[in-house]
Amino acid sequence: MKIRRLHPWNLSCKDAIAVQRRLCGQVWQAPLKKPVRTIAGADVSYAKEGGKVYAAVLVFSFPDLVLTDEALAADTVEFPYVPGLLSFREAPVLAKALRKIPRKPDVIIFDGQGTAHPRGMGLACHMGLITECPSIGCAKTRLVGIHPRLPETRGSTVLLTDQGRVVGGVVRTRDHVKPVFVSPGHAITLEESIRLVLGCCKGYKLPEPTRQAHIAVNRFRLEGGRLAHC
DNA sequence: GCGACAG
């Protein structure tokens, strides 16, 4: 699939924040225009040292969740991990893997926040803009916002609010297991994001697309990041 | 100044 280059990635933190403030005005939320038939999951893995990063994008049919496409990529990182600027560290390698996907998925789930971000511009929003593809942010932990207590039963959901604004939802995907933080990335609504994430959970805390991408990218990294070819 | 802080 095609990826847009909206700006350079090797920026200072100050310039990166300026880019986020400019781009957040281009992010929008609206109901999906067509039923979801394919949904992808993307994740990144880092080498302990050496600055090597790896990415995996796995595409599944929905709602049956059968794997249909897979792409891997390796790269070197220069941008440090700074809370709030994760996309400047992970987007380049993610874009590299996404470019190898033959057809644009109906939705892509990313391992991180969407609008539940200090400037409403989390990784999922940023990726949604450069791919022009509906995207969802599904993080394992909170970055910003407050929320009421969440019932222990699977399917329970409460709103995540930041500065008086609803920025996402806290979703229990398994009984008695820490919840995930779901927020829309781009071209999708919070309600649809939550429905799709729950629809992709098959007995584990993380939705299958993201969970499988995590397994795939770690296997790839441990193999030395060598792309298999026949 | 003191905590909080996606991966």
Add this chain to the structure above:
DNA sequence: ATCTTGTCGC
């Protein structure tokens, strides 16, 4: 995120 073994609870 990564480095690591077993272990407690549903």
